[in-house]
Amino acid sequence: MVSADIAAAVAVLRRGGLVAFPTETVYGLGADAANPAAVGRIFAVKGRPRNHPVIVHLAEASAVKAWAADVPADAWVLAEAFWPGPLTLILPRAEQVPDAVTGGAATVGLRVPAQPLALELLAAFGGGIAAPSANRFGRVSPTTAAHVRADLGGDVDVVLDGGPCSVGVESTIVDLSAGTARVLRLGGLSVEAISEALGHTVEVTPVARVGAGAGDGDLAAPTAGGAEPVRAPGTLPSHYAPEARVEVLDAGTVAARAGELLAGGERVGVLAPRRIDGLPAGVDALPPAGGAAAYAQCLYQRLREADRRGLDVLLAVPPPEHGIGAAVADRLRRAASAA
Numbered sequence: 001m002v003s004a005d006i007a008a009a010v011a012v013l014r015r016g017g018l019v020a021f022p023t024e025t026v027y028g029l030g031a032d033a034a035n036p037a038a039v040g041r042i043f044a045v046k047g048r049p050r051n052h053p054v055i056v057h058l059a060e061a062s063a064v065k066a067w068a069a070d071v072p073a074d075a076w077v078l079a080e081a082f083w084p085g086p087l088t089l090i091l092p093r094a095e096q097v098p099d100a101v102t103g104g105a106a107t108v109g110l111r112v113p114a115q116p117l118a119l120e121l122l123a124a125f126g127g128g129i130a131a132p133s134a135n136r137f138g139r140v141s142p143t144t145a146a147h148v149r150a151d152l153g154g155d156v157d158v159v160l161d162g163g164p165c166s167v168g169v170e171s172t173i174v175d176l177s178a179g180t181a182r183v184l185r186l187g188g189l190s191v192e193a194i195s196e197a198l199g200h201t202v203e204v205t206p207v208a209r210v211g212a213g214a215g216d217g218d219l220a221a222p223t224a225g226g227a228e229p230v231r232a233p234g235t236l237p238s239h240y241a242p243e244a245r246v247e248v249l250d251a252g253t254v255a256a257r258a259g260e261l262l263a264g265g266e267r268v269g270v271l272a273p274r275r276i277d278g279l280p281a282g283v284d285a286l287p288p289a290g291g292a293a294a295y296a297q298c299l300y301q302r303l304r305e306a307d308r309r310g311l312d313v314l315l316a317v318p319p320p321e322h323g324i325g326a327a328v329a330d331r332l333r334r335a336a337s338a339a
Contacts, residue, residue: 022162028131036100059122084114086188168297241338272317292325
């Protein structure tokens with residue numbers, strides 16, 4: 001039986017409204033992917049340009065056939081191995097996919113989230129839900145329902161609260177539109193796991209620059225006749241940024257840099273996997289982030305905490321850059337580029 005909350009959310013989607021819902025990565029801002037006007041509301045609320053596609057969330061892998069014109073064998077291998085899960089596949093779009101979803105591109109991004117409430121919503125709705133992250137353009141992604149309400153307020157018709165997101169960073173994006181798998185964005189699924197599933201090393205070609213885009217579900221892709229390679233969301237040089245300035249350092253240089261900043265009259269905080277000894281008096285040390293998986297889960301919460309504490313500068317020490325740690329380091333560097 002469908003719960004009252006899910007039934008209400010489905011009714012909103014069917015009349016062209018917006019529903020924020022949890023996934024395992026971040027909270028998404030959802031609209032009926034088959035309704036161009038509804039998808040247009042996503043862009044208006046987020047404040048992002050409308051010529052960039054959004055990821056379509058599906059209830060199960062078999063639904064891919066309704067949205068993709070061609071599904072190569074490697075796509076099915078990855079779907080079987082990692083869906084539901086933090087993986088987005090970029091595939092050639094089916095003819096009926098609205099331009100509002102693809103931005104007129106020849107491709108579409110698809111994924112099946114690994115979150116019970118999201119899957120319940122998708123199953124009850126019975127179609128694709130276009131869903132970028134539920135935050136204003138370019139800001140820190142939301143990992144709780146409270147973050148969504150703080151960022152978007154009354155611009156969302158329904159906010160489904162599924163608790164904190166279990167992964168905490170956006171999905172890994174794999175482009176299969178040209179046949180060969182390429183990782184365009186590091187995320188919640190490791191490159192190592194993808195390579196193991198496919199039986200060969202996967203090329204990682206993260207996009208260094210995008211004209212505009214933000215969040216888990218935003219894609220920037222070429223038009224159908226364009227020659228540019230597919231571009232992925234969350235790959236702006238400056239992205240995922242809090243109000244505080246972020247500097248990425250190794251643990252051995254944090255204390256000295258903190259002293260320099262304090263001497264200049266700035267309010268300084270530190271985010272690191274574990275406690276750093278020898279910090280000068282006056283430094284605001286955020287709770288240690290822990291290992292790579294724990295760091296990913298709390299990353300956006302800590303970036304928001306830096307702003308709540310009124311910090312001018314957050315000195316961030318990334319985790320080791322393998323597995324999901326590579327995605328955490330990527331997000332920190334993009335946040336730092338906003339300085």
